[in-house]
Every structure is written in C-alpha cells, then in structure tokens.
Amino acid sequence: MHPKQLLDACAELVKRTLTFEHPADAVVSRFFRENRYLGPRERATLAETTYTVLRKKLRFEALAHSGSGARERRLAILGFAEVLREQARKEGKARNKDGQDSETFIKAALLPQELKWLAACDSIQPEELMEAHRHNLPEWLVEPLKAQLGDGFWQLTASMERSAPLDLRVNQLHDKRSDVRKELEKAGIKAEPTPYSPMGLRVDGKPALTKVDAFVRGAIEVQDEGSQLLALLLDAKRGEMVVDFCAGAGGKTLAIGAAMRNTGRLYAFDVSGHRLDALKPRLARSGLSNVHPAAIAHERDERVKRLAGKIDRVLVDAPCSGLGTLRRNPDLKWRQSAKAVEELTQKQASILESSARLVKAGGRLVYATCSILPQENEAIAEAFSAAHPDFVPLDAAELLEQLKIADADKLCSGGDAGRRYLRLWPHQHETDGFFAAVWVRKA
Numbered sequence: 010m011h012p013k014q015l016l017d018a019c020a021e022l023v024k025r026t027l028t029f030e031h032p033a034d035a036v037v038s039r040f041f042r043e044n045r046y047l048g049p050r051e052r053a054t055l056a057e058t059t060y061t062v063l064r065k066k067l068r069f070e071a072l073a074h075s076g077s078g079a080r081e082r083r084l085a086i087l088g089f090a091e092v093l094r095e096q097a098r099k100e101g102k103a104r105n106k107d108g109q110d111s112e113t114f115i116k117a118a119l120l121p122q123e124l125k126w127l128a129a130c131d132s133i134q135p136e137e138l139m140e141a142h143r144h145n146l147p148e149w150l151v152e153p154l155k156a157q158l159g160d161g162f163w164q165l166t167a168s169m170e171r172s173a174p175l176d177l178r179v180n181q182l183h184d185k186r187s188d189v190r191k192e193l194e195k196a197g198i199k200a201e202p203t204p205y206s207p208m209g210l211r212v213d214g215k216p217a218l219t220k221v222d223a224f225v226r227g228a229i230e231v232q233d234e235g236s237q238l239l240a241l242l243l244d245a246k247r248g249e250m251v252v253d254f255c256a257g258a259g260g261k262t263l264a265i266g267a268a269m270r271n272t273g274r275l276y277a278f279d280v281s282g283h284r285l286d287a288l289k290p291r292l293a294r295s296g297l298s299n300v301h302p303a304a305i306a307h308e309r310d311e312r313v314k315r316l317a318g319k320i321d322r323v324l325v326d327a328p329c330s331g332l333g334t335l336r337r338n339p340d341l342k343w344r345q346s347a348k349a350v351e352e353l354t355q356k357q358a359s360i361l362e363s364s365a366r367l368v369k370a371g372g373r374l375v376y377a378t379c380s381i382l383p384q385e386n387e388a389i390a391e392a393f394s395a396a397h398p399d400f401v402p403l404d405a406a407e408l409l410e411q412l413k414i415a416d417a418d419k420l421c422s423g424g425d426a427g428r429r430y431l432r433l434w435p436h437q438h439e440t441d442g443f444f445a446a447v448w449v450r451k452a
C-alpha cells in the first residue's frame with residue numbers, strides 16, 4: 010500500500026474512533042473487516058496510530074491547532090509519525106520490509122506543508138507543554154490519581170502512554186509453564202515467565218496466536234498477569250462449590266476451573282448471555298467440564314437465591330470503569346465520566362451485597378475490579394466490611410505469601426500494615442491496574 014493511502018486510511022479510522030459512539034477496539038475490528046485487503050503490518054500501523062491518538066489526545070489536539078487540513082488528518086499524522094519511528098526503533102533498524110526507512114516513508118505520505126508542520130511539532134520540548142498536554146487525562150481523573158500517587162502520578166501517566174505487554178496464562182490442568190515456554194520458542198515465539206503469577210508467560214512482541222498449536226489445544230489463554238493474580242486470590246480447591254459472579258467471557262473462570270483441577274462445580278454467572286457465549290469456545294479448548302455458565306437477570310436472580318449459603322468461594326469481578334486498562338483501552342478515559350463512575354459504584358455495592366449471600370460459613374469472598382479509583386475499590390470494600398461484621402477481612406498480602414507469590418508486600422496496600430488489598434498499577438507492576446479485597450465468612 011502506498012504510504013499516502015495508508016495515512017488516508019489512518020485519518021479515516023481516527024475520525025471514526027473519535028466519535029466515541031463505540032469502543033475503539035470494536036471500531037478498529039469493524040474497519041479491518043470492511044477492508045480485508047489490509048496486510049498485518051498495515052493493520053498494526055492503523056491500530057497503533059489510532060491508539061496513539063487516543064492516548065495522547067490532549068497533546069495532539071493542542072499541536073493540531075496549527076497546521077492545515079482536516080483536524081483528524083493532523084491528529085493522524087502525529088500518531089502515524091510516532092508509530093513508524095517506534096516500529097523502526099523496536100526492529101532495531103531504520104528500514105521497513107520494503108526497504109524504506111521510516112523518515113522516507115513519512116515523507117512519501119505527507120504533503121510538503123504537512124512535513125514542515127510536523128517538523129515544527131517535533132521541535133517542541135515536553136517541558137514547554139502545559140500540564141494537561143503532558144498527562145493527557147480528563148480533568149476529573151487528575152485529582153484522585155494525584156491524591157493516591159503523589160509524584161508517582163507522572164510515572165503512571167507515562168506508563169499509560171505505552172501499550173501493554175502480551176501476557177498468557179498456561180492452563181495448568183494439562184501443561185507446565187516451562188514446557189509451554191519451550192514449545193512456543195520452537196514456534197518462533199519468545200516468552201519469559203511473569204514475575205508474580207506462577208502460571209504466566211510474557212510474550213516478546215505481539216505475535217498472532219490463534220493458529221499456534223498451544224492455543225488451539227487450550228494450553229494457553231491471553232490474560233494479563235494481574236488478572237491471573239485475582240483468580241489465584243480466590244484459591245479455589247478441588248471438589249468445592251464456587252461462583253464466578255461476573256464471569257463475562259470467562260478469563261478468570263478458566264483459571265479458577267483449572268485451579269479446581271476440573272473437579273467440584275464452578276458456576277459462571279453473568280447478566281450478559283452474549284459474553285457468556287464467548288466463554289463457550291474457550292471452555293471447549295480448555296478441557297474443563299466443571300464449569301456451568303448461567304445467564305442471570307440481575308444480581309437478585311432466583312438462581313442466586315437458591316444457592317444462598319451453599320458456596321465455598323465467590324469471586325465478584327465487578328463491572329467497573331475499566332480505568333486500570335487504559336494501556337489497552339485508551340478510549341475509556343474519554344468515554345467514562347465522574348457521573349458514570351458514581352452510577353457504577355451503586356451497582357458494585359449492590360452486586361457485592363447480593364453475591365455475599367451465596368457464601369457459606371467459613372467460605373471466602375473476593376471483590377475485584379480493574380479500576381484505579383478508590384471509590385470503586387477501597388470505598389466499596391470498607392462500606393461492605395462495616396455493614397457485615399460476619400465477614401472478616403483477610404490480608405491479601407498474607408494470602409499471596411501463602412501461595413508463594415514473590416514480593417507479595419509490594420503488590421498490596423491499605424489496612425493497618427499496608428497489606429490488606431491487592432492493588433496493582435501499570436507503572437509499578439507492569440500489569441493492568443487491579444484491586445481485590447478478600448473476606449472469610451465467620452463460621
């Protein structure tokens with residue numbers, strides 16, 4: 010594809026995502042379905058350009074005040090140039106597969122006046138930028154994050170401008186991490202063991218996985234290391250009755266089912282039948298037969314009432330703002346609002362309240378989100394503890410140490426000793442942002 014055409018396509022895709030009518034990943038997938046002729050490298054450039062614009066929207070918009078032509082094209086040019094330079098840097102060479110270096114490719118795509126404008130933009134130093142153009146966050150998010158992180162705020166915002174690594178979870182039902190790692194290496198995929206999760210592999214780059222044998226036979230699933238740690242905290246055992254209350258497409262369900270060694274009974278509840286449908290092919294690959302997906306109408310569904318007091322372990326992976334996943338879903342910061350978060354917190358409290366009724370005496374309850382906001386995390390957990398003296402909070406750090414997770418202390422915060430809640434951050438742990446609180450119901 011000629012560089013000019015590729016840039017035109019980038020500008021079109023940027024325009025479509027910036028309406029924020031649909032999640033960016035859905036807009037990108039649809040664009041690729043409509044343009045099947047696009048090759049893998051072109052797709053990577055298109056997606057990364059769009060995601061770069063979403064990540065750095067405020068800075069790029071400020072720069073796009075100058076220059077000429079459609080605004081989306083100016084935004085796309087800034088993203089496009091960054092992505093091409095980054096691709097060349099990562100590949101350790103300045104040339105792409107057609108033998109052109111990244112600067113020649115950019116030159117071929119841009120008009121002469123656009124090139125001049127890009128050079129002027131490139132010459133601006135980060136310290137000359139206003140604060141908002143450096144953190145690229147909506148104003149309502151800035152204070153809650155600064156209040157939690159202090160100077161770490163800037164490390165967080167820098168980490169959120171990068172893409173997330175590709176993590177895999179090895180299905181320990183049939184496979185060992187070390188064996189799968191060797192198998193992937195033979196298939197040309199390099200991966201390192203993840204630092205905290207004993208079942209995780211961190212892949213070098215973003216290779217296509219769906220045709221790899223280990224994937225087809227269910228030995229691996231794509232899952233962020235943080236998400237793996239949440240499933241571990243539930244510590245589900247052989248033969249138990251377990252509920253994954255907000256199972257969605259089953260990322261954590263599959264990890265829990267394997268931890269139960271395919272025994273006992275694991276209910277995967279969700280209000281979205283559509284998401285549970287996406288669990289089915291994954292379940293088939295995994296070889297698990299102890300998982301029972303069930304669509305519920307709401308958290309007070311009859312099915313939930315029938316199981317009251319009968320369940321050994323309940324995971325509530327609550328619907329949340331998703332702001333811990335901004336490296337993967339940068340559009341969320343523009344699609345979410347303080348009001349939407351406020352509404353979510355009411356839903357989260359209600360789901361936690363209902364799901365807790367399932368837990369039997371001596372059983373375990375885990376509340377988790379992929380949010381980095383205290384109002385969706387500590388505030389929900391603390392209000393629940395205060396209202397339910399029969400649920401005793403457990404220290405997540407203690408539980409992780411029992412599971413032999415390295416540096417458990419550094420993964421946790423809150424409570425008297427700073428060990429109460431699992432609290433993962435992209436800039437500190439190289440995972441998505443996650444929270445988890447754990448209770449045991451008094452016997």
Ligand SMILES: C[S@@+](CC[C@H](N)C(=O)[O-])C[C@H]1O[C@@H](n2cnc3c(N)ncnc32)[C@H](O)[C@@H]1O
Pocket residue numbers: 236254255256257258259260261262278279280281284305307308326327328329360
């Ligand atoms: C964070 S996602 C779950 C992700 C999933 N556990 C995983 O690991 O892939 C939250 C899920 O909660 C579901 N949900 C929303 N309201 C619910 C409710 N009242 N009861 C049960 N599930 C609900 C959503 O449909 C969504 O799939």
